[in-house]
Amino acid sequence: MFFPFYLDWTWLLLIPALIVTIWAQAKVSSAYKKYSQIPAQSGVTGREFAQSMLRQNGVDGVAVQPVAGDMTDHFDPRNNTVNLSEGVYAKHSIAAVSIAAHECGHVLQKYKKYGPMRVRNAIVPVVNFATRLAFPLILIGILFSARVPGLEILVSIGAWVYFAVVIFQLITLPVEFNASKRAMANISASGVLTVQEQTEAKRMLSAAAMTYVAAMLASFLSFLRLFLLSRRR
Numbered sequence: 001m002f003f004p005f006y007l008d009w010t011w012l013l014l015i016p017a018l019i020v021t022i023w024a025q026a027k028v029s030s031a032y033k034k035y036s037q038i039p040a041q042s043g044v045t046g047r048e049f050a051q052s053m054l055r056q057n058g059v060d061g062v063a064v065q066p067v068a069g070d071m072t073d074h075f076d077p078r079n080n081t082v083n084l085s086e087g088v089y090a091k092h093s094i095a096a097v098s099i100a101a102h103e104c105g106h107v108l109q110k111y112k113k114y115g116p117m118r119v120r121n122a123i124v125p126v127v128n129f130a131t132r133l134a135f136p137l138i139l140i141g142i143l144f145s146a147r148v149p150g151l152e153i154l155v156s157i158g159a160w161v162y163f164a165v166v167i168f169q170l171i172t173l174p175v176e177f178n179a180s181k182r183a184m185a186n187i188s189a190s191g192v193l194t195v196q197e198q199t200e201a202k203r204m205l206s207a208a209a210m211t212y213v214a215a216m217l218a219s220f221l222s223f224l225r226l227f228l229l230s231r232r233r
């Protein structure tokens, strides 16, 4: 986001945004590193737990498959696949079980028609479009408003288009927290982790959730900066 607004103090708002993002990333990385090295006593792998959790909840037709990389785990609602990373799929650590359960939490959200998940999926195309549109609009507004009077309105429009990103990050929060809540309820009911292990699983999932809180704060600060820029013109 290096546009020629660098002479403006509002770029300072991006510093806390950066700090909170780095802090959350560091927190989730260290939690993952720690809990992926602690084996769960049951010896159940991420794949096995995911499959049994889906079965227990009467979910049919969702494949659990491996995906390359670290922390690349995700549920893809378009083709109904739970994709588990290398450190989760065939491993039986606390991290593996809790992350697999979290992704299945997203599956249950889809099957139980969880409201915030539906809203989130519905606005994805709008948000993708807004992300591409906001900065070009702002840039054109800033670069040409001196020559073409009235073009500064584009800065305001760009700022409000970017607000769609903040809304998206905001609606992501209940979706993520709820997936973890469903994960912990299923872990606890299944007895796959001991009580002590469940506490650790909860810590793992809380650290992961913080990255979404950080992303929301960062997008809000970016919006605030654009809004202040637009007010000044």
Ligand SMILES: [Zn+2]
Residues within 6 Å of the ligand: 102, 103, 106, 176, 179
């Ligand atoms: Zn999630």
